[in-house]
Amino acid sequence: MPPILRTGRLILRPFENDDAADLLRVFAEPDVVRYWSSGAWTDIAQAEAMIAEARQAYRDGGLARYAIALVGTNRLIGICNLRGFFEQNRRCELGYALGRAYWGQGYAAEALEGLLDHAFHVLDINRIEADIDPRNEASARLLEKLGFRQEGYMPERWIVHGEKADTAFYGLLRRYWDERTALPSSAHATG
Numbered sequence: 194m195p196p197i198l199r200t201g202r203l204i205l206r207p208f209e210n211d212d213a214a215d216l217l218r219v220f221a222e223p224d225v226v227r228y229w230s231s232g233a234w235t236d237i238a239q240a241e242a243m244i245a246e247a248r249q250a251y252r253d254g255g256l257a258r259y260a261i262a263l264v265g266t267n268r269l270i271g272i273c274n275l276r277g278f279f280e281q282n283r284r285c286e287l288g289y290a291l292g293r294a295y296w297g298q299g300y301a302a303e304a305l306e307g308l309l310d311h312a313f314h315v316l317d318i319n320r321i322e323a324d325i326d327p328r329n330e331a332s333a334r335l336l337e338k339l340g341f342r343q344e345g346y347m348p349e350r351w352i353v354h355g356e357k358a359d360t361a362f363y364g365l366l367r368r369y370w371d372e373r374t375a376l377p378s379s380a381h382a383t384g
């Protein structure tokens with residue numbers, strides 16, 4: 194089970210079975226899945242399947258998927274995950290999504306600061322990668338704010354909702370992170 198991570202306003206915690214309704218609300222929003230390969234969710238079974246996959250992965254490894262929850266309510270408002278662990282090279286990939294109602298309030302940056310700090314300093318990862326649609330300005334800005342650097346561009350790498358979509362490829366090295374966060378960490382593990 195991944196440890197619970199805390200930031201000022203957020204708790205990053207493992208999924209619970211009763212997160213399904215809140216999770217469905219996040220992915221039922223067309224804006225949230227605009228640049229994802231799947232369409233907006235319509236059925237609670239899709240949320241239950243994501244929770245089951247996450248909980249299985251807590252046992253098997255390979256995917257560390259967190260619920261992003263508000264401190265006051267412990268209700269899920271989004272998700273973030275590390276996957277594609279490549280142990281030999283101490284590398285993995287980052288993914289994230291936040292419910293539409295919570296955008297533009299610094300929550301994604303806050304959550305990912307906690308997750309990245311954990312990845313570099315507890316899991317001892319050296320390099321984290323992210324593959325985004327270059328039209329996804331919020332995602333690009335978020336990554337740049339966190340210190341990721343754009344390293345590549347791959348045209349027509351995906352077909353998203355029937356449309357060819359490019360990839361902007363980003364990477365964050367632990368040494369970039371440590372240079373950026375000369376200040377003390379904002380997150381700590383508690384469990």
Ligand SMILES: CC(C)(COP(=O)(O)OP(=O)(O)OC[C@H]1O[C@@H](n2cnc3c(N)ncnc32)[C@H](O)[C@@H]1OP(=O)(O)O)[C@@H](O)C(=O)NCCC(=O)NCCS
Pocket residue numbers: 224225226228289290291292295296297298299300301302303324325326329330331332334335338
């Ligand atoms: C990407 C996403 C997680 C950003 O969440 P958020 O909580 O609104 O982001 P933050 O408030 O922490 O903002 C981070 C930075 O991005 C900027 N930003 C946020 N939304 C933006 C937008 N629509 N356009 C341009 N910049 C934007 C913020 O201003 C901030 O930069 P700043 O501090 O320099 O001003 C959210 O838009 C989302 O869930 N999108 C749908 C899912 C998705 O696309 N996931 C990524 C798939 S690869």
